[in-house]
Amino acid sequence: MGKQKQGQGDNVIMFPGLVARLVEKGMSALKEKKHYDALRYFQQSTELEPSHPQARYGLVITNIELNRLDEAKKHCESMLKEGIGQYYEVLQVYVSLLVQLGDYDEVVTILETVMAEDKLPPDMAESFYQLLEFSRQMTSETSSPVPDEEEPADQFSTPEEWIETLERGDPNQQLGALKKLSQVNTARVVEAYRTFLKDKQNDPVLKSYVLQMMKDMNITGSFEVHKFGDTYSIQISELEDVFHERFGNEVARIVEDRLGQESPGLVEMVMQVWWHYLFAIYPKSPVPLDASLWAAALHHLGTELLMESDGEMLEAEETAALYGVKEDELRAAAAHIRSIETHLFQS
Known part of the structure; x- marks a missing residue:
């Protein structure tokens, strides 16, 4: 008989070693910087064995590599609450994420509480102290309200800048630009989509996202698409559902x-x-x-x-x-x- 699938009903049979195999593949993909593949393997692993520490930690690291810091933060929080993985190792990543996200008050609260209990591992103590000191400094510097006119502008503040990111950014930046452009329906934006779809270098999955977005926005017309070495023309109004x-x-x-x-x-x-x-x-x-x-x-x-x-x-x-x-x-x-x-x- 095979193993039982943890966290679910009795008599659910799994292939022996399935989770270990998926985690191993996830780690290999992560090392090869195939981050989306790694994410898929770690997600599959945690669906089958929710408490697997390496799979859960893999989700944290992969989301960080994909610049999905909020997602990585959520995974860290759940690991800490559930007591999964090496506590201080996860805590160190979690605190670092809070710093990157600018949540300095939370960093100060957490680290002051941990240090009051005097339980820090010696090899991590210096790092935690540095993060605490930095966060205290940032908290004091940001305690006074900043006038509205001095607030930094959005990184992508205009459609033209979003289009430029769509043309020159990496896939993650392009996805962010597309989400913003979905709020704009102008001839200039439609032409940017047209260019994006026929560019041989752009990600095929992002092209699927663009096509579905154009269909949802009721954009019409003929567009040339290049995917997987093949170029063809499509009519947006005639497209099926994206998942067939x-x-x-x-x-x-x-x-x-x-x-x-x-x-x-x-x-x-x-x-x-x-x-x-x-x-x-x-x-x-x-x-x-x-x-x-x-x-x-x-x-x-x-x-x-x-x-x-x-x-x-x-x-x-x-x-x-x-x-x-x-x-x-x-x-x-x-x-x-x-x-x-x-x-x-x-x-």
């Missing part, structure tokens, strides 16, 4: 019916891969539109990831038979999902 919801849900239902009872952890993992894949290839649809084929491909990919056995040929053949599809088509579908996952965020 009906077809996507049909595939999800088949996978759930086949694996839901015996391997819920595997279902959870491959469904994240599936929705990520659909978002990435948008506005195109999976080819062919055969729900059983894509369900079989996901089953095969999940087994391959978890087992990495030498009997891959036999496993693929058996999986194809289980879903009533051709083995060569299964392999082609699985290879396409894998190639898209590999391509994403490489730049």
Whole structure:
């Protein structure tokens, strides 16, 4: 029998070593600076084993690398409250995040309380004292209100600056600019989207975000899109839902019916891969539109990831038979999902 999935009902079976494998993959992706891949692996790990300390700490570090400081802060807070991980190591990261976020009063309150208890590890004491002193200084300097006219301007204060960030920033900065531009619907902004969509260097997932945003803003017209080495024209008004919801849900239902009872952890993992894949290839649809084929491909990919056995040929053949599809088509579908996952965020 396999392990039971922690934190959930009895008799839920997982692949042995699944969480450890996912955490290991997350750490490898983090070291290779594939931060979105790392985030996905750590999220999958914590969904299966919420109290896994390395997975939870991995979420903190990955969100910091992605400049999602508020998210990283929330993960630190929950780890401290739940007593997960090395307390002072997590506390040090948490306090550093508070400093970066400008919450100096909270830093002073926390560190004065900890130091009053005289429990600081010797190798961390100096760092904590420096953070406390710095925060005290910042608190005293900011105690007087700053006149409105002296307040610093927003980093992206005008649509032109947001457009410039969209053209020249990294993917995280571009996403921030897009969120701001979603509040503006002018000919200049639409042209910026047009340029962004056909630029070969821009992130495919961000292009999906742009297309869905344009559809939601009721922007119309023909646009050229470049994704994964292919360039094509689309009409915004004719776009489907970004997740191809009906077809996507049909595939999800088949996978759930086949694996839901015996391997819920595997279902959870491959469904994240599936929705990520659909978002990435948008506005195109999976080819062919055969729900059983894509369900079989996901089953095969999940087994391959978890087992990495030498009997891959036999496993693929058996999986194809289980879903009533051709083995060569299964392999082609699985290879396409894998190639898209590999391509994403490489730049």
